[in-house]
Amino acid sequence: MIFFKNWRLLLFAAPALALYGGFFLLPAVQGLRYATTDWDGYSPAFTDVGLSNLTDVVSDDDLFRNALTNNLKFLLVVVLGQTALALLLAVLLAARSRASTALRALFFLPTVLSSVSVAFIWKFVYDPNFGLANSLLGAAGLDRFQSAYLGDEATAILWVAVAQIWFHAGQMMVIYIAGINQIPEELYDAAKTDGAGRWQQFRHVTWPMVAPATALVIAYTSLQSFKAFDLILGLAGNPPRSSLDVLSTRIYTTFTNSQLGYAAAESVIFMVAIAAVTLLQNRAARMVHG
Amino acid sequence: MRRAVLALYALLIAVPLVVIVGGSFKTTPELFASPFGPPSNPTLDNYVTVLTKQDMLRVLGNSLTVVAVSVPVTLLLGSLVAFAVARLPRWPSRILFAIFAIGLAVPAQAVMIPQYVQFDRLGLRDSLTGLILVNIVVTLPIAVFILAGFMRTLPAELYEAAELDGAGPWACYRRIAVPVSYPSLAATAIFLIVMHWNDLLYPLLFIDDPDKRTLPLALLDFQGEYLTEYPLLFTGVVVASLPMVLAYAFLQRHFVAGITAGAVKG
Amino acid sequence: MNRRDLLRLATGASAASLLAACAGPGGDSADKSGKSDTLSFAHWRAEDKEVFEKVIAGFTAAKVQQDISPSNDYQSTALQKLRGGSVGDAFTAFRGAQFLDLAGAGVWTDLTGQALVQKYEPALITAGARDGKQLGVPYQLVFNTPLANTDLISKAGVNAAPKDWDGFLSLLDKLKSQGVTPIAWPGGDAANAGQLLNVMVVNNAPSDDALGKIETGEHRVTDDWFLTVLKQYQQLAPYFQTGATGTSSDAAVALFAQGKAGLLATGSFQVAGVRKLGATFPIDLLAPITTTADKAKYEGVFNATFILGVNAKSGKQDAARAWLEHLSDPAVAGVYANGTAQHVTVKGVEYTNADLKALAPWLSRKTALAPRFQFSNLDVRGAVENATVQVAGGKSPEEAAEAAQKVIDQKK
Numbered sequence: 001m002i003f004f005k006n007w008r009l010l011l012f013a014a015p016a017l018a019l020y021g022g023f024f025l026l027p028a029v030q031g032l033r034y035a036t037t038d039w040d041g042y043s044p045a046f047t048d049v050g051l052s053n054l055t056d057v058v059s060d061d062d063l064f065r066n067a068l069t070n071n072l073k074f075l076l077v078v079v080l081g082q083t084a085l086a087l088l089l090a091v092l093l094a095a096r097s098r099a100s101t102a103l104r105a106l107f108f109l110p111t112v113l114s115s116v117s118v119a120f121i122w123k124f125v126y127d128p129n130f131g132l133a134n135s136l137l138g139a140a141g142l143d144r145f146q147s148a149y150l151g152d153e154a155t156a157i158l159w160v161a162v163a164q165i166w167f168h169a170g171q172m173m174v175i176y177i178a179g180i181n182q183i184p185e186e187l188y189d190a191a192k193t194d195g196a197g198r199w200q201q202f203r204h205v206t207w208p209m210v211a212p213a214t215a216l217v218i219a220y221t222s223l224q225s226f227k228a229f230d231l232i233l234g235l236a237g238n239p240p241r242s243s244l245d246v247l248s249t250r251i252y253t254t255f256t257n258s259q260l261g262y263a264a265a266e267s268v269i270f271m272v273a274i275a276a277v278t279l280l281q282n283r284a285a286r287m288v289h290g
Numbered sequence: 291m292r293r294a295v296l297a298l299y300a301l302l303i304a305v306p307l308v309v310i311v312g313g314s315f316k317t318t319p320e321l322f323a324s325p326f327g328p329p330s331n332p333t334l335d336n337y338v339t340v341l342t343k344q345d346m347l348r349v350l351g352n353s354l355t356v357v358a359v360s361v362p363v364t365l366l367l368g369s370l371v372a373f374a375v376a377r378l379p380r381w382p383s384r385i386l387f388a389i390f391a392i393g394l395a396v397p398a399q400a401v402m403i404p405q406y407v408q409f410d411r412l413g414l415r416d417s418l419t420g421l422i423l424v425n426i427v428v429t430l431p432i433a434v435f436i437l438a439g440f441m442r443t444l445p446a447e448l449y450e451a452a453e454l455d456g457a458g459p460w461a462c463y464r465r466i467a468v469p470v471s472y473p474s475l476a477a478t479a480i481f482l483i484v485m486h487w488n489d490l491l492y493p494l495l496f497i498d499d500p501d502k503r504t505l506p507l508a509l510l511d512f513q514g515e516y517l518t519e520y521p522l523l524f525t526g527v528v529v530a531s532l533p534m535v536l537a538y539a540f541l542q543r544h545f546v547a548g549i550t551a552g553a554v555k556g
Numbered sequence: 557m558n559r560r561d562l563l564r565l566a567t568g569a570s571a572a573s574l575l576a577a578c579a580g581p582g583g584d585s586a587d588k589s590g591k592s593d594t595l596s597f598a599h600w601r602a603e604d605k606e607v608f609e610k611v612i613a614g615f616t617a618a619k620v621q622q623d624i625s626p627s628n629d630y631q632s633t634a635l636q637k638l639r640g641g642s643v644g645d646a647f648t649a650f651r652g653a654q655f656l657d658l659a660g661a662g663v664w665t666d667l668t669g670q671a672l673v674q675k676y677e678p679a680l681i682t683a684g685a686r687d688g689k690q691l692g693v694p695y696q697l698v699f700n701t702p703l704a705n706t707d708l709i710s711k712a713g714v715n716a717a718p719k720d721w722d723g724f725l726s727l728l729d730k731l732k733s734q735g736v737t738p739i740a741w742p743g744g745d746a747a748n749a750g751q752l753l754n755v756m757v758v759n760n761a762p763s764d765d766a767l768g769k770i771e772t773g774e775h776r777v778t779d780d781w782f783l784t785v786l787k788q789y790q791q792l793a794p795y796f797q798t799g800a801t802g803t804s805s806d807a808a809v810a811l812f813a814q815g816k817a818g819l820l821a822t823g824s825f826q827v828a829g830v831r832k833l834g835a836t837f838p839i840d841l842l843a844p845i846t847t848t849a850d851k852a853k854y855e856g857v858f859n860a861t862f863i864l865g866v867n868a869k870s871g872k873q874d875a876a877r878a879w880l881e882h883l884s885d886p887a888v889a890g891v892y893a894n895g896t897a898q899h900v901t902v903k904g905v906e907y908t909n910a911d912l913k914a915l916a917p918w919l920s921r922k923t924a925l926a927p928r929f930q931f932s933n934l935d936v937r938g939a940v941e942n943a944t945v946q947v948a949g950g951k952s953p954e955e956a957a958e959a960a961q962k963v964i965d966q967k968k
Binding site (some may be wrong): 113126127129239242253256 | 636657798933943959963
């Protein structure tokens with residue numbers, strides 16, 4: 001029975017595999033079965049509807065498409081905005097000093113809060129009449145920039161993205177700082193000898209050298225953007241209106257609307273969407289890095 | 291320029307937090323009359339209400355129970371897998387790793403519906419046990435990634451002497467791999483604590499019984515029917531966040547290492 | 557048996573039960589009712605918690621624990637929770653979709669013929685009856701009709717409620733010229749934004765069940781009568797507070813309570829909240845009459861909701877019924893009514909609360925049962941109500957209606 005050396009090590013993995021297989025992989029596969037029914041989640045009876053749930057989700061469901069669009073917008077803004085901000089902060093704080101250590105700690109702080117807390121904080125920031133944002137704009141004489149924020153149909157999801165960036169930029173900053181600190185000082189010295197200014201140093205030394213960190217930050221941020229469930233539920237209420245709906249909240253709403261089979265079908269498409277985004281990112285990363 | 295950018299962002303982080311903490315010491319009329327000024331007549335009433343009437347102590351206890359069980363178990367199971375991944379020959383190791391890698395790419399929101407049915411049928415849904423179990427399976431992949439990433443870097447020579455003395459895999463795991471991986475385990479632990487402490491999805495989905503609510507769920511419940519009382523909400527935010535913020539203040543370096551490890555590997 | 561066999565056995569057994577649990581759709585959840593001696597009373601009104609504690613103190617037959625979740629969560633999750641039986645031996649339900657869903661899942665026990673039913677106004681508890689059975693008794697009587705700060709309104713030179721749409725718009729103009737926000741509307745809060753729809757619909761609709769017919773497909777939101785409703789929202793938009801579509805319920809209440817808004821477009825259930833913020837001005841109800849005076853059928857909207865019931869899945873049905881009887885006692889109902897500033901459906905209750913007394917004339921006015929609760933599909937209701945918010949936010953009524961109708965066609 002010895003297939004290879006150390007096969008007993010498989011026993012080490014057995015308990016974890018059993019739990020993870022039984023309570024994560026198995027339900028994930030089982031979801032496919034639910035997706036082909038019209039089960040409401042509680043009745044003993046249900047009908048097999050074949051692939052019609054799946055085709056409906058893909059081709060005949062404005063609410064799902066709207067949630068997908070919002071989710072992609074959200075993802076794009078968070079990935080670009082958060083990555084750029086994290087890199088900027090990291091460049092500014094990479095040098096060690098007492099002040100920079102303190103600021104790093106402050107910028108990282110929101111990460112340890114719960115999404116619900118962050119949502120409540122931002123709900124108050126965005127309140128059009130009593131909130132922080134409009135009050136500050138008003139005090140600064142910038143009334144014309146005041147907004148309804150989460151109530152503004154076209155931009156609502158972007159304001160959620162701002163809250164998300166506030167929440168997690170510090171975490172990504174730390175990854176960048178680690179990346180920057182690994183860059184050999186000689187590279188900068190050489191660039192300086194060549195007469196490179198600060199921008200050129202960044203362009204030709206820092207940016208290419210933090211490429212692995214960038215890949216990590218983007219991959220993680222994307223996955224996080226798909227998970228923005230708690231934040232949106234806290235900010236938008238349950239169920240969120242269409243301008244704030246994303247895929248995870250759409251699935252949850254469908255489920256609470258007693259359409260478990262259809263919610264399972266939405267989950268299947270959700271997984272496909274994530275796979276597609278991941279694939280695209282890998283492609284893009286390969287193109288950028290030759 | 292550098293200073294201006296940093297100062298601006300520091301304000302962006304600090305001002306909302308200060309307003310929230312200040313608001314927790316105000317009455318509702320005062321908050322709406324002057325949302326940003328310091329509390330003119332600081333009151334602890336909100337804290338009394340939150341801690342006594344809202345069952346916050348019980349809720350805190352639930353959150354503590356969940357984290358106290360699910361984090362060590364995830365660490366144990368995850369480190370066992372990581373050890374196997376590090377010590378198995380190439381292909382079995384790759385396959386084992388790949389199985390857990392799937393879990394990283396699939397967010398919980400995509401499997402929550404069938405999980406709901408499964409836990410419901412097993413009678414595990416409306417219970418802390420179920421919550422603990424689901425926390426474990428959902429975060430196992432991340433734990434495996436961080437820990438395997440570290441254990442793979444340990445040279446095989448580390449174990450050779452012990453194996454010559456006749457030590458089996460279990461002894462190698464317990465006497466060598468675990469002690470050597472201590473920093474990595476600590477980082478993973480912190481990442482898991484923050485994840486499990488702050489999770490809303492599964493409590494929302496699974497927990498019916500108000501006595502079994504965890505902090506984020508109780509916080510969400512603060513939004514009353516026809517009137518949300520912002521000061522109470524803010525107080526809830528402060529109470530729910532305080533344990534993590536305090537821990538962060540004292541274990542700052544470990545927090546940064548842990549959460550970042552989760553991001554890097556997850 | 558050695559350790560390894562034990563392990564194999566354990567994994568084998570758990571795998572089997574796992575597979576069984578995943579066997580497929582249909583079937584029932586694990587039963588775990590009746591775990592303690594405390595009676596669980598499930599409802600969604602956190603602000604009534606203290607008054608209920610008083611009521612509970614006077615109830616000796618059992619210990620009662622309130623299990624409260626916020627209304628939107630209650631709306632979406634109560635069915636799942638109640639049918640498990642771990643929560644809500646006695647419970648409450650919203651009129652409409654939730655009441656019917658719970659009936660479909662067999663959660664109500666039949667109360668027909670029980671003595672407690674006789675204590676209610678028969679006309680007000682029809683929302684708790686189905687197929688000739690009294691499954692539950694609506695407890696609260698609320699007016700889903702905008703609140704008016706009568707001080708501000710008389711200061712604007714208006715002394716009688718406008719009888720038609722033009723009159724209403726001119727009232728709003730006069731309020732605006734006084735420098736106050738004519739209408740505070742919580743457009744950012746889905747649960748409360750939709751309250752205004754009630755009064756906007758009742759006089760415009762071709763029949764009393766018109767909103768329900770939107771869901772069945774007999775009516776469309778692109779029909780003329782609903783477009784009229786949307787166009788009227790468009791006319792109201794300049795009179796809402798700034799950022800109305802992003803305003804939460806609490807902020808709208810605060811604006812009204814601070815005397816910065818003439819009307820609060822929600823309903824009588826928020827009077828207590830307004831008072832809690834320190835408002836001392838007299839409050840009346842004032843519904844926009846959306847038609848000409850001769851076509852107006854209703855002066856406002858009421859709802860009989862908070863439907864009390866005994867959970868058929870509970871192991872403590874007798875105690876739950878006793879608790880309902882306690883609540884149905886006119887004296888107890890009076891404590892609840894006066895303590896929460898809400899009218900009740902129980903007969904012979906004496907209202908001592910000043911606001912309840914002031915609003916008492918509305919009990920005999922011509923009001924319609926709130927039509928918003930005719931929807932039974934959350935997505936359909938969301939689409940219709942979202943269209944009104946979109947129009948208030950600047951979208952054209954035709955476009956908003958068309959987009960909403962498309963969703964309704966897909967989801968009904």
